[in-house]
Amino acid sequence: MHRTAFLDAAAIAVDLLADRAVADRWTEPSALTGLTVGGLAGHLARQFHQVIEAVEKPASEQEPRDLMAHYAAAAWLGQDIDAPANVAIRGQSDDYAAVGHAPLIERAHAELATLRSILPGLEPDRSVLIWTGWALTLDDLLVTRMMEISVHSDDIAVSVGLPTPTFPPPVITPVLGLLTALAVARHGQTAVLRGLSRRERAPETISAL
Secondary structure, three states, rough: OOOHHHHHHHHHHHHHOOOOOHHHHOOOOOOOOOOOOOHHHHHHHHHHHHHHHHHHHOOOOOOOOOOOOOOOOOOEEEEOOOOOOHHHHHHHHHHHHHHOHHOOOOOHHHHHHHHHHHHHHOOOOOEOOOOOOOOHHHOOOOOOOHHHHHHHHHHHHHOOOOOOOOOOOOHHHHHHHHHHHHHHHHOHHHHHHHHEEEHHHOOOOOOOO
């Protein structure tokens, strides 16, 4: 269901990463504390790599978790930037970007081509073992990566002074659905309802992450 949408999101992200503005500010601080523009680009590009690593394995025999259970167990969600999980993520991102801008873009294009050849032949309900040690369906995994791509494309764009990409409805609709569900889990239904509909009663934040 989400295979084509994910490929569209990935292509938009690769085009953004390939922009000269990203290369020119590679070593400068990004909009995210603790990451350079290069490190943030590495984090964004890793989203494609993680999907390849997951789908190149045989289908898992584990029962897939649903998305709320997946995020409830995420070590990074809602944590301080100096929490071990977030420090590890920044380290992985920096390592992935250490090759430099041009090689990173070359690898991203190659991985996008690989995904275009692999994903159409896989079933959306395939059980996929991911890096956390548990399984998601392929469709749910792709929603999590589209969320990462959408959010971090905005971070990259803000970091280098480019317009934030506009993602098509098949990408942004499930992403906003996921973020809304996570916001409700974190803040409660009333807070999210007011945040979206009643400025005079809206809480300070309904951030999902």
